[in-house]
Amino acid sequence: MTERSPSSTPVVRCPGCQKSLVYSTDNPWRPFCSERCRGADLGAWASERYRVAASPPQDDDDPIAPPAV
Numbered sequence: 001m002t003e004r005s006p007s008s009t010p011v012v013r014c015p016g017c018q019k020s021l022v023y024s025t026d027n028p029w030r031p032f033c034s035e036r037c038r039g040a041d042l043g044a045w046a047s048e049r050y051r052v053a054a055s056p057p058q059d060d061d062d063p064i065a066p067p068a069v
């Protein structure tokens with residue numbers, strides 16, 4: 001118990017941009033740093049799955065979007 005900081009906040013690295021960020025419940029995009037990185041990661045995954053890397057991924061065109069209520 002030598003290195004015990006008073007405010008030990010867990011720091012993780014964003015899978016999208018490798019940027020260090022505090023893993024807190026205040027961040028809805030954790031473990032990503034932002035919605036952008038989260039969306040980019042999902043887009044990359046989709047591109048690789050469907051092989052449609054023609055245009056940059058956009059959030060406003062979700063093929064499996066739930067029906068509007």
Ligand SMILES: [Zn+2]
Pocket residue numbers: 014015016017018019032033034037
């Ligand atoms: Zn990021």
